[in-house]
Amino acid sequence: MVLIDGVYHQAPALRHKEILAAMGRGVTVIGAASIGALRAAELDTFGMLGVGSVYAAYACGDIDGDDEVAVGQAPDGAWDALTWPMVNVRHVLDLAQLAGRFTDGAQATRLLEALRAVYYPHRTWAAVRAVCDRADEAGFARWLTEQRAADRHFGDLKRADALAAVRAALEGTAAPDRSVAGPLLWETAYFRRWSNTAVRERVDGLDLATEDRLIYQQVFDPVFHERWHAFLQYLSLHPAGGGPGMVLAQRLARVSGGHLRADQVFHRTADLGDERSAALLLAGESAQDRRSVARYADALARARRSRPGFSTAAVREDVTRDVLLRVWRCPEKEFSAQASARGLVSGAHAVQAAKRLMPGFLEENERLREVAADGRS
Incomplete structure (x- = not known):
């Protein structure tokens, strides 16, 4: 070139x-x-x-x-x-x-x-x-x-x-x-985050961004903390650059003495272009999940078209945080720990990541409320 x-x-x-x-x-x-x-x-x-x-x-x-x-x-x-x-x-x-x-x-x-x-x-x-x-x-x-x-x-x-x-x-x-x-x-974390935005796959007839699929699972999969732990285990056994592998518990003991959880110590940015990594992280994804990802992506695109200058940064943080607390069913004091266990590092990072889902989530919930109201009437 x-x-x-x-x-x-x-x-x-x-x-x-x-x-x-x-x-x-x-x-x-x-x-x-x-x-x-x-x-x-x-x-x-x-x-x-x-x-x-x-x-x-x-x-x-x-x-x-x-x-x-x-x-x-x-x-x-x-x-x-x-x-x-x-x-x-x-x-x-x-x-x-x-x-x-x-x-x-x-x-x-x-x-x-x-x-x-x-x-x-x-x-x-x-x-x-x-x-x-x-x-x-x-x-x-x-x-x-x-x-x-x-x-x-x-x-x-x-x-x-x-x-x-x-x-x-x-x-x-x-x-x-x-x-x-x-x-x-x-190949830094910044580079990995940038390159992840280009990873897409056609699944079930839908053209989906793998990053959108991952964030959807991180937010809505009730056992995603298990997927993230399996992913960290995989990275520990197969480190980048071909270095010596090690069981995650051993690596964790060497780094922190075993006093912290793996997700609290290793904040890894997944390589979504790696098929094995993507498969581990999306192991719990269903066809219905993929359809929801597509709807949420369409809702975000509509918001950008209909509101000049709109970006995910404009989504209210308090609204996003409240949605995550309700979805995860966790008290405020455990919010950051829950986000970390899901590979989202912290509560603040989780809010920023989940903002892209909010236009679709809120739109969907509004429709459900309207349907419920019609049924009662």
């Missing part, structure tokens, strides 16, 4: 975790020119390959800002760059010095700082000419205009690096360094 450029201002930038996920699956990832060069400099120790001058400048610390490669683009989805990135400005000034357009390096430095002061979406070709005129560098502007007239790609370092990266991929000249750190060094 070759990563070159992307939208910057009007959409989220490509995450490091997405690149790490691809490399974790054995994909060779090459970065160059723009965000590709920036990400390659940040992730080359993890196996991402950088190509070109922009990558080299980031990697050695000559440049470090995102704005060095950022360009303005039209908001209508067109990909044309409407402005000049700083890496191209630097390159053009270097070419001008080599061509003898400046009497000393101080001229180029002053002009570089003046152009850098222009906010990146405003650094159009017209803005570059205006800055040159104000800096008494009209001669440089004329020279640059002549070069661009002869070659519309003159000074476009990002384009040159992008082509070099594509050639390296096609010719197979870029090869990963197998001595770099392996994925176990970056």
Whole structure:
């Protein structure tokens, strides 16, 4: 995979975790020119390959800002760059010095700082000419205009690096360094939570997010604490990275002296892409549960469509907490212990996790109350 450029201002930038996920699956990832060069400099120790001058400048610390490669683009989805990135400005000034357009390096430095002061979406070709005129560098502007007239790609370092990266991929000249750190060094709980959001499965004709199915079981399965204990036992016997396995009770005794429950000591984020882990955690799931998960997901989607700006963060915490207390039939003082036993770490974490279920749960209960009222009437 070759990563070159992307939208910057009007959409989220490509995450490091997405690149790490691809490399974790054995994909060779090459970065160059723009965000590709920036990400390659940040992730080359993890196996991402950088190509070109922009990558080299980031990697050695000559440049470090995102704005060095950022360009303005039209908001209508067109990909044309409407402005000049700083890496191209630097390159053009270097070419001008080599061509003898400046009497000393101080001229180029002053002009570089003046152009850098222009906010990146405003650094159009017209803005570059205006800055040159104000800096008494009209001669440089004329020279640059002549070069661009002869070659519309003159000074476009990002384009040159992008082509070099594509050639390296096609010719197979870029090869990963197998001595770099392996994925176990970056497979954190944060990464696992992020990657879990993409795990889906089609079951009983329903396209369901595995994470939604797990949270439903954690909330509504009356014996889920047994499933979580079995899951922790499995992880203890089959630790990540292929280390030595150990019975959970032995591991617990070594860590805490056996004075605490396993769920209070080991707060693990399940890998929902692992079939064995998912099977253990969803062992109590029924077809009716899956239909409920689908209904709750639809209710959440409707809430988001019908209420501009709605998110699960807007769901009231006191309402969610009250629902969990009633479902678990536990007193307030045991709430966090119950959440921990279900793999939800604490009462506060349980509330945040269960918020996604609340629109569907409350909607369903309202219908049941209406049916009951109709029956009484």
